[in-house]
Amino acid sequence: MKDKIIEILYKLIKKPYQFMFKKNDSWNLTLEEYLNNSENSLGFHLGSFLVKNNLSIQPQLEVHDVxxxxxNTGTTVIDEINMQFYLFGNGKQTPFVYIVMMTGFVFHSRHLKxxxxxxxxxxxxxxFYDLDFSKMLAIPIRTIQSGFNIK
Structure with missing residues (x-):
């Protein structure tokens, strides 16, 4: 039940957050364009992630899916909290990161370790959190992961 509440909270803050903090342009790419990249590329893996999780492209929020x-993080609430802790460790400090981490502390403290x-x-x-991934879609995902020590 608490995960449903958290999901609703995330959905409620998404649009205001996007309006207030996301000043980047949308990539204006279709799912087919992602999937037309080579099978080992970031773009193909991004498209596959969207298909596998039945997600649509959200303009200005493409990097989040990257x-x-x-x-290699899933889409459950716990997965999202884990990813935001990972990004915080990588140096990303945004209101969304803090909000998600705080919900993790409050609602899922048993996962603190x-x-x-x-x-x-x-x-x-x-x-790596601040790279322009829109220019990296053709690069093999393993090259990016190994080059930036992403585990």
């Missing part, structure tokens, strides 16, 4: 792909482990993994990775 983080899921690069860190796992959250800390992901924070440490993010610290060990080379800074």
């Amino acid at each position: 983080y899921h792909v690069l860190t 796992q959250f800390i482990t992901n924070y440490k993994k993010g610290k060990q990775a080379h800074k």
